[in-house]
Amino acid sequence: MPTPLPPDATVVFNGEFRPAADARYALEERGVLFADGVYEVVRYDRGRPFAMQPHLDRLAHSLDGIGLNGVDVEAFHAWSDALMQRNHLTDAKVYWQVTRGDAGPRDFFMPPPEDQHANCVVMAYPAAPVARGSVPTPGGGLIVEDCRWTKCWIKSLMLQPASMAKTAAKNAGCVEAIFERAKPGTHESHITEGGSTNVFIVRDGELHTHPNDGWILGGITRDVIVQSARDDLGLTVREACFTAEELFAADEVFVCSTTQLNPLVTVNQRRIGDGQPGKTTLQLRRSYLERVLAD
Numbered sequence: 001m002p003t004p005l006p007p008d009a010t011v012v013f014n015g016e017f018r019p020a021a022d023a024r025y026a027l028e029e030r031g032v033l034f035a036d037g038v039y040e041v042v043r044y045d046r047g048r049p050f051a052m053q054p055h056l057d058r059l060a061h062s063l064d065g066i067g068l069n070g071v072d073v074e075a076f077h078a079w080s081d082a083l084m085q086r087n088h089l090t091d092a093k094v095y096w097q098v099t100r101g102d103a104g105p106r107d108f109f110m111p112p113p114e115d116q117h118a119n120c121v122v123m124a125y126p127a128a129p130v131a132r133g134s135v136p137t138p139g140g141g142l143i144v145e146d147c148r149w150t151k152c153w154i155k156s157l158m159l160q161p162a163s164m165a166k167t168a169a170k171n172a173g174c175v176e177a178i179f180e181r182a183k184p185g186t187h188e189s190h191i192t193e194g195g196s197t198n199v200f201i202v203r204d205g206e207l208h209t210h211p212n213d214g215w216i217l218g219g220i221t222r223d224v225i226v227q228s229a230r231d232d233l234g235l236t237v238r239e240a241c242f243t244a245e246e247l248f249a250a251d252e253v254f255v256c257s258t259t260q261l262n263p264l265v266t267v268n269q270r271r272i273g274d275g276q277p278g279k280t281t282l283q284l285r286r287s288y289l290e291r292v293l294a295d
Helices: 032-033 053-064 075-086 160-171 220-231 244-249 279-294
Strands: 010-013 016-019 037-045 092-099 119-126 139-145 176-181 190-194 196-205 206-209 235-240 253-258 260-269
Touching: 010 190, 016 196, 032 092, 032 139, 037 053, 037 075, 037 196, 037 279, 053 075, 053 220, 075 119, 119 190, 119 220, 139 160, 196 244, 206 220, 206 253, 206 260, 220 253, 253 279, 260 279
Parallel strands: 139 176, 139 260, 206 235
Antiparallel strands: 010 016, 010 119, 037 092, 092 119, 176 190, 190 196, 196 206, 196 253, 253 260
């Protein structure tokens, strides 16, 4: 289960350190009314962030994608470091959120840039330390229709489709939802990504994952896994679309995000491979953990 924010936690709200109980949004805040904002999650291990610069770069890319300008993205690094110290944390998931702010009466039209006053929030959720010998928890996946908007490369706050998909997966006894969609101009549906993860399959000794072409969120961990597979394990990596049937026929399936790399041993109650975490998945997980610990 996710770790809740401690009741005495300090957070950052627009550059100020405040008790979490004192950080509040206005009722007409556009993030509340329209989910008009973006977010990031950075893993801290032993007091150090993992892949900080890629997260900063992706936040800037998302902000550019929604046309929200004037945010000092680099400040999130300093705020996060300071927040870890103030909350006496060494291991945490640090959540960043930027919304377009309180622009007066509810209106579908975005306010002009001079009337936009972004709200920036940073929260640190305690997390278990990374351990080299940790054993992954295998689980099942559930394929659901990918009914989200097409700008999946923006790490948007519009997470209701993902929330509904992940809840459906949980209710089916699974640990992750797997999105499937037919892109415009095509007749064949493909697997895109998970509800909050990127999806990989292993087939005939090769690693496959959906290309980072805007139809998925380009995961930071995804990029690390792709690099690790090529550099550390010498695997062939194919960034290309694959179908649900190709996933069912795979030797291994796993999902990854900032906080996990876990095998899926069933999908839609169909066994994947021999029904056990695969050799390549476990090798990639060890390699990933070594990179986290060495960063």
